[in-house]
Amino acid sequence: MSIRKLSNTASPDEIAAVLSEDGVVCVTGFASPETLSGLKEDLMPLLDQIPAGDDPFFHGEKTRRLSRLFGRTDHAVSIALNPLFLETARKILQVNPVKIWLGDQMLESVSDIQVGATQAIQIWPGQPGQPLHRDDAVYLWRHPTFEREARVNVMVALTEFTHENGATRVIPGSHKWDDERMPRVEETVSAEMSAGDALMWLGSTYHGGGENTSNGPRTGISMPYDLSFLRQEENQYLSVPIEKVKAFPEEVQRLLGWSRGETFLGWVEIGGKIVDPLELLKLEGFKEVGLIP
Template sequence: MSIRKLAATSSPQEVSAVLQEDGVVCVQNFVTPETLSGLKQDLLPLLGQAAAGDDAYFHGDKTRRLSRLFARTDHVAAIAMNPLFLEASRNILQANPPTVWCGDQQSEVVPDIQIGATQVIQILPGQGGQPLHRDDFVYLWRHPSPQRETTVNVMVALTEFTHENGGTRVIPGSHKWDDERMPKVEETVSAEMNAGDALLWLGSTYHGGGANVADAPRTGITMPYILAFLRQEENHYLSIPIEKIKAFPEELQRLLGWSMGQTYAGWIERNGQIVSPLELLKLEEFKEVGLLP
């Protein structure tokens, strides 16, 4: 089974439909040439100064990683706000909202979503293949889930992705497997993409970075959307300066976790009232985490 490719002119509904059927999809020309150039200009010099990992098994001992991307480049917002990613993620993660009782009132509650983490990942020549895994293992999710997906991830190619240079390996259809079936490398398909393309996959889809047997690095940006009632992998509250957060549009502030959900998850107390953290971002005097006016 191959990885289906869609054009950037596709609709979020088309993207989410393929994700639901295959567990993975490639969107060609996902970012504009200007965004791609800006991301490379801002991040590649920093990545070149980063040390390779010391975990040969999972994170890679010939793989460089950098997080805190919203603090390091303004261009990463174009990935988060791309409707093919954002709206497709909402279609998947907010499907089948539950109805709950609160006293004598019953209502439908649509779960919020948020950005779970950000990383630019560079697989250097000589790096072996990453163990195949599901992203939702972070949340100890069981499969097949009777309720919903936890995660929709994206990998935006900053360089060409090939089978030889470590293009992400995916098992299409594996999101429908139970937890007893072991993933095998021979079942994988390599995501081959041009720079600017993107691979989207579900948290329940088995995948892993490929082995780089080429003579040049393979570099991409990953950024999952997750259900907002789950803990984010990356602590955005401590990794992004408050003044930078304040400059973002409110929708992006919410997606980074500065919100209170419909079920009140994420609230803060201010002057004896339960309020959303968004209220703090509107205050001039709020300049540091932990200093609540």
């Protein structure tokens, strides 16, 4: 089974339909030339300065990983707000409303979504393939996921992705497997992409970074959306400077976790009132996490 490709003229409905059926899809021309060049200008010099990992099993000894992207490049916002990703994630994650009784009132609610993590990943020559895994394993999610997914991930290619240089390996259709079936490398397909393309996959889809047998690195950016009642994999409150957060559009602030959901998850108390964290960001004296006047 191959990875289906859709152009950037496809609608979120079309992308979500393929994701639901295959567990993975490639969107060509996802990032604009301006976003692509900005990401490379901001992040490539930083990747040059950090060492490779020291984990031979999962993170890789010849793989460089750079996180805290919202604090390091304004172009992370362009990925997060790209409707081909954001609206697709909403269509996948915000389904099957939960019924809630409040006294004699019946309410229906769906979880909001949030950025779960950010990472620029650069695989260098000599790096073996990453163990195949499901991203939603961090949440101990059970499979198959009949009711809803926990995560929709995206990998935006900053450089060309080829089979030889470590393109992400994916098993299309594996989101429908139960937890007893083991993934095998021979079942994977390499997600070959041009710079600016994006690979999207469900948290329940088996995948892993590929082996790099070429003579140069491949670089991409991963930024999953998760259900907002789950703990963020990367702590965005400590990863992004408060002054940076305060300058973001409100939608981005909410997507980074600075929000109170419909069921009041994430509230803060100010002056005896239970309020949305966005109100905290508006306080003039609020400079860092934990400092509430």
